[in-house]
Amino acid sequence: xxxxxxxxxxxxxxxxxxxxxxxxxxxxxxxxxxxxxxxxxxxxxxxxxxxxxxxxxxxxxxxxxxxxxxxxxxxxxxxxxxxxxxxxxxxxxxxxxxxxxxxxxxxxxxxxxxxxxxxxxxxxxxxxxxxxxxxxxxxxxxxxxxxxxxxxxxxxxxxxxxxxxxxxxxxxxxxxxxxxxxxxxxxxxxxxxxxxxxxxxxxxxxxxxxxxxxxxxxxxxxxxxxxxxxxxxxxxxxxxxxxxxxxxxxxxxxxxxxxxxxxxxxxxxxxxxxxxxxxxxxxxxxxxxxxxxxx
Amino acid sequence: xxxxxxxxxxxxxxxxxxxxxxxxxxxxxxxxxxxxxxxxxxxxxxxxxxxxxxxxxxxxxxxxxxxxxxxxxxxxxxxxxxxxxxxxxxxxxxxxxxxxxxxxxxxxxxxxxxxxxxxxxxxxxxxxxxxxxxxxxxxxxxxxxxxxxxxxxxxxxxxxxxxxxxxxxxxxxxxxxxxxxxxxxxxxxxxxxxxxxxxxxxxxxxxxxxxxxxxxxxxxxxxxxxxxxxxxxxxxxxxxxxxxxxxxxxxxxxxxxxxxxxxxxxxxxxxxxxxxxxxxxxxxxxxxxxxxxxxxxxxxxxxxxxxxxxxxxxxxxxxxxxxxxxxxxxxxxxxxxxxxxxxxxxxxxxxxxxxxxxxxxxxxxxxxxxxxxxxxxxx
Ligand SMILES: Nc1ncnc2c1ncn2[C@@H]1O[C@H](COP(=O)(O)OP(=O)(O)O)[C@@H](O)[C@H]1O
Ligand SMILES: [Mg+2]
Numbered sequence: 001x002x003x004x005x006x007x008x009x010x011x012x013x014x015x016x017x018x019x020x021x022x023x024x025x026x027x028x029x030x031x032x033x034x035x036x037x038x039x040x041x042x043x044x045x046x047x048x049x050x051x052x053x054x055x056x057x058x059x060x061x062x063x064x065x066x067x068x069x070x071x072x073x074x075x076x077x078x079x080x081x082x083x084x085x086x087x088x089x090x091x092x093x094x095x096x097x098x099x100x101x102x103x104x105x106x107x108x109x110x111x112x113x114x115x116x117x118x119x120x121x122x123x124x125x126x127x128x129x130x131x132x133x134x135x136x137x138x139x140x141x142x143x144x145x146x147x148x149x150x151x152x153x154x155x156x157x158x159x160x161x162x163x164x165x166x167x168x169x170x171x172x173x174x175x176x177x178x179x180x181x182x183x184x185x186x187x188x189x190x191x192x193x194x195x196x197x198x199x200x201x202x203x204x205x206x207x208x209x210x211x212x213x214x215x216x217x218x219x220x221x222x223x224x225x226x227x228x229x230x231x232x233x234x235x236x237x238x239x240x241x242x243x244x245x246x247x248x249x250x251x252x253x254x255x256x257x258x259x260x261x262x263x264x265x266x267x268x269x270x271x272x273x274x275x276x277x278x279x280x281x282x283x284x285x286x287x288x289x290x291x292x293x294x295x
Numbered sequence: 296x297x298x299x300x301x302x303x304x305x306x307x308x309x310x311x312x313x314x315x316x317x318x319x320x321x322x323x324x325x326x327x328x329x330x331x332x333x334x335x336x337x338x339x340x341x342x343x344x345x346x347x348x349x350x351x352x353x354x355x356x357x358x359x360x361x362x363x364x365x366x367x368x369x370x371x372x373x374x375x376x377x378x379x380x381x382x383x384x385x386x387x388x389x390x391x392x393x394x395x396x397x398x399x400x401x402x403x404x405x406x407x408x409x410x411x412x413x414x415x416x417x418x419x420x421x422x423x424x425x426x427x428x429x430x431x432x433x434x435x436x437x438x439x440x441x442x443x444x445x446x447x448x449x450x451x452x453x454x455x456x457x458x459x460x461x462x463x464x465x466x467x468x469x470x471x472x473x474x475x476x477x478x479x480x481x482x483x484x485x486x487x488x489x490x491x492x493x494x495x496x497x498x499x500x501x502x503x504x505x506x507x508x509x510x511x512x513x514x515x516x517x518x519x520x521x522x523x524x525x526x527x528x529x530x531x532x533x534x535x536x537x538x539x540x541x542x543x544x545x546x547x548x549x550x551x552x553x554x555x556x557x558x559x560x561x562x563x564x565x566x567x568x569x570x571x572x573x574x575x576x577x578x579x580x581x582x583x584x585x586x587x588x589x590x591x592x593x594x595x596x597x598x599x600x601x602x603x604x605x606x607x608x609x610x611x612x613x614x615x616x617x618x619x620x621x622x623x624x625x626x627x628x629x630x631x632x633x634x635x636x637x638x639x640x641x642x643x644x645x646x647x648x649x650x651x652x653x654x655x656x657x658x659x660x661x662x663x664x665x666x667x668x669x670x671x672x673x674x
Contacts, residue, residue, distance in 0.1 A: 194385040197352050200372040201379045202444070203402040209373075212398075216389045 048268035056262040068269040076254055076270055083251040084277070086165075087234035090172040094180035094229045095222070097173070102184035102221070106191075120181050128175060129238060135171050136162065136242050163245045171239035179228040187221025188214070223289050231278055302328040302363040304349065304452050304484060309358035311344050318344040320508040322358070326452070326486060326501075331478050333495035334488045336505030337531070337665075342488040343382065345505070346454045349486065350379045362451055373402075378445035382456040384437050386429035392416070392440055393425035399448040415447040418477065435466045442477070452484045459494065471498055492532050496520070504528050506665070520578075522565055522654055529576050529656065531665035536582070536625040539658070540575040542568070549650060555621045559596040561653040572658035580628040581652040584615060587643035595647040601625075603642045613637065617644055 047060070052068055054060035073080070105116045123131055138145055139161040149155035161167055191214060199209035237252030251274055258267035304326040311319040319341040326332045334342050347353035349360060351372035359368045367375055378399065386395050396412045405411070416422045419439035429437055438458060445453055458474070459467045475498050478485045489495050495502050496516040503513045504527070512524040519532055529535035540554040549560040554575055563569065577596075584603075591597050598619060605616035605624075608631075615627040615638065625646065631637075638644060 192385065194381055194383070195387060197372070198379070198381060198385040198387070199398075200352070201350055201377075201381075202399040202448070203373045204398075205371070205373050208402060212402075213387060219389075 044268050044271060047264045048272050050265040050268075052263075052265045054265070056264075060264060065265065068265045069273065072266045072269040073273065075266075076251065079249045079251045079254050080270075080274070080277075082249070083234050083274070084281075086169055086172060086240075086248075086250060087230050089169050090176060090233040091180075091226050091230045093169065093173040094177050095226060098177055098180035098184055098225065099222075102181050102188055105181075105185050106188035117185070120178050120185075123178065132171055132175065132238050132242050135167075135174065139167050139170075139243065162243060163248075165244070165248055167243040168240050168248045168250075171243045172233050172236060175236075175239065176229040176233055179232070180225040183224035183228060184218065184221040187218045187224075191217045219289060223286060226285075227282060231282070234278060235274060302451050302484070304328075304486070305361045306345075306349070307359050307361075309345070309348060309360065310356045311341070311348060311353060312356040317508055319348070319355075322508075322510060324503060324510060324513070326484060328451075328484055329482050330500045331475065331485045331487065331498055333499035333502045334486060334505055335492060335495040335499075335502050335531075336490060338490055340505045341508040342490075342505055343456055346379070346456050346486065346488050349452070350377055350454055351375050352379075376451040378448050378450040378453055380438075380441045380445050380453070380455040380458045382458075383461065384429075384441040386437060386440055386444070388429055390428075391425065392421065392427050392429065392432070395429065395440055396443045396447055398444060403448075411447060415443045418446075418480075419443045434461055435470065438462065438470065439473075442474070446477070446481060446483070449481075450483060452486060455485060455487045457488055457490070459489075459491075467494070474498065496532070502532075504531060506531075523576070523656070524567060525664070526574060526576075526656055526660040526662055527665040529654075529665070530663070534579055534626060535576050536579060537574040537576050537656070537662045538619075538623060538625070539662075540573050540655075542566075542570050542573055542655075545569065550655065552655065554598065555619070557598050559598075559653065560650045561655050562651060565651070565653060566655035568655065568657050574656040574658055574660070574662060576654045576656055577625075577648055577652060579614075579626040582625070582627045582646050582648045584617065584627055584629065584638060584644045584646060586638075587645055589645065591645065591647040594650065596650055596653060597645055597647045598625075599645045601644050601646055603638050603640050603644055606638065606640055608637075617646060619646075 046062065048068055049062060049064050049066065050060035050068075051063040052065055052071070101120075105113055105120075109116050137143060140146070141160050141162060146155060146159075146161055149161075150157060150159065155161070195213055195217065196209055199213040200206075204212060235252050237250055237256050240248050240250040240253050251270060255267050255270050255274075258264075258270070304324075306322055306324040309319060309322040309324075310317070322345065334345060336342050344353060348355050351367070351370060351374075355368065359366055361367060362376065367377075387398065390398070393412055393416075396415055397408050400408050400411060412425070413422065416425060419442055421436060421439055421443070424432065424436065424440075429440065432440065438461075442455075442458070455474075459470050462470060471494060474485075474487075487495070487498065499516060501513065502516055502519055504511045504519065506527050512519055512528045516532075519528060523529035523532065523535065526535075526537060529537065538554055540552045540559070543551045543553050543558070545551065545563065546560075549562050550566050550569055552559045552561060552573065552575055559575060561575070566573075585591065587600065601617040601619050603615055604618045605614075607614040611631060613629050613631055615629065616624045617627055618624050627646065
């Protein structure tokens with residue numbers, strides 16, 4: 001922040017003018033954030049400490065009930081852990097699928113580069129919900145995918161795809177894949193080709209060059225991609241709701257249900273906990289991967 | 296070191312064709328082991344492409360490359376005992392200087408990395424910089440890291456692609472001396488690509504002058520300068536006066552040439568062609584100017600009745616333009632020894648020089664080949 005605002009200088013009109021410009025530029029975004037980020041966060045934090053016995057009809061009173069957190073965690077530890085686990089799986093699958101794809105687009109696609117990038121973005125032309133609904137149809141018990149898998153005996157006669165953990169993680173992976181591919185592509189594309197040649201010149205075979213040159217140089221993309229995948233996946237509830245059963249319930253489903261049922265304090269406490277958990281994980285992760293030094 | 300030359304780098308009939316474009320054509324080249332070899336030519340003549348083929352980064356369309364007894368034409372780059380100092384260094388930005396230099400050793404699983412890297416960094420005078428990242432070094436320091444990173448592997452051949460091109464003039468002169476010192480010290484074959492003729496002349500044992508994908512001439516700097524084989528070499532390496540002439544015949548081991556009515560002799564070995572129309576060539580500093588009609592040394596070549604049209608005083612020397620009766624202006628460099636009063640514009644003069652400084656080239660070649668290229672910058 002301090003880097004954005006020029007150091008105050010006494011009495012120089014020109015400097016003051018520049019300072020004013022800086023503030024004016026910050027103003028719209030600042031107001032927006034204040035209105036739609038700070039205010040809701042504060043009200044969310046407040047709600048998480050309301051009296052848990054209140055209701056929408058009777059209203060909530062602020063009782064600083066820190067206990068809400070203990071209760072919420074005790075009751076919802078399993079969906080909470082499941083959310084983080086599913087998000088982790090999703091991130092891993094997105095990375096496994098997305099890295100080779102981004103690599104191919106960046107280095108091997110030639111004149112097809114733009115077409116392939118457009119295809120990666122293409123799913124965004126329909127809504128998230130519609131796309132997840134189509135997956136529900138695709139994986140449904142009498143859909144052709146299940147029929148085909150049964151025909152070749154990969155799936156038993158009573159086997160199903162829908163309403164399984166695999167279905168939820170597949171849906172999440174599908175939905176968040178572009179968020180992995182795009183930052184990966186951006187950082188791979190930036191790599192100077194001569195560095196890869198230098199690796200080869202210095203006795204590193206293709207795989208070693210990848211491991212010691214290409215991969216480390218693409219780490220900013222890996223970090224950005226995993227964050228952009230992990231964070232929304234951990235909070236997602238659409239995929240669990242449409243492709244899973246209550247057994248695949250994620251924390252987002254519970255938060256959504258609790259809010260709908262008017263149990264604001266518990267819902268808010270869960271939301272805050274999820275947010276805090278993600279922030280801590282992300283900070284730890286970014287530290288560990290040491291990407292501050294790159295770029 | 297090996298006196299039988301069993302580790303010579305030999306390129307035979309090497310060609311490289313890019314889509315619709317011939318970058319290198321039928322190149323034959325032998326680089327003796329342990330030599331400082333310069334590949335000199337204007338930007339775009341195919342120097343980098345040639346070097347990349349030796350490194351294995353580009354596949355030749357035709358021909359073979361061998362190192363000693365080993366044919367390396369099809370060998371992957373990481374299997375060649377050859378290392379490269381890249382044109383813009385290509386240092387790994389994610390590794391510190393120590394790890395950049397250690398890279399090749401680690402890939403080959405060589406022991407005592409710490410000691411070897413330390414020694415190498417000392418050799419390039421960067422001992423204290425091991426922990427820094429490449430971006431924290433100046434251009435000259437990065438250049439030395441690139442050199443250390445390649446040299447530490449003790450390659451049989453070190454390839455350097457315009458290694459000094461990105462440095463300013465002063466640093467470049469300094470690094471030329473430094474590079475030469477290091478090469479002498481390690482005794483590894485250096486193939487140094489440059490478009491700077493002065494750089495090639497000061498550093499190399501042997502220079503191959505390259506133009507439009509072919510080698511025009513190969514030899515020591517003095518040989519190339521003294522007896523250029525083509526008009527391109529005559530103009531690209533230093534400056535030359537080329538005058539249209541016709542060969543009349545031979546006498547006493549010399550060729551007699553008619554230059555617009557004047558008779559001039561040239562020793563037969565200094566003539567690329569010995570009959571018909573030719574270019575008669577002479578370097579500007581080999582020509583003496585004398586007041587018209589004065590006595591010349593016996594046996595000198597003389598062109599009479601010229602007029603001084605331009606005098607540029609440079610301090611240590613003076614550069615004259617002398618116009619000959621047929622309208623051509625020749626350049627003459629004269630040291631300001633004070634032996635004779637300076638000439639003025641309009642003075643009538645005779646030009647004379649030793650037959651043994653004269654050379655004769657094929658008239659089919661363009662007299663201006665290589666002249667315009669000198670102004671070109673890095674490529
Ligand atoms: N990868 C390539 N594809 C097509 N043409 C190329 C390629 N690399 C080099 N060339 C062409 O080959 C010629 C020689 O290039 P280069 O070897 O880089 O010259 P130099 O290093 O002497 O300046 C140039 O005309 C250049 O445009
Ligand atoms: Mg080049």
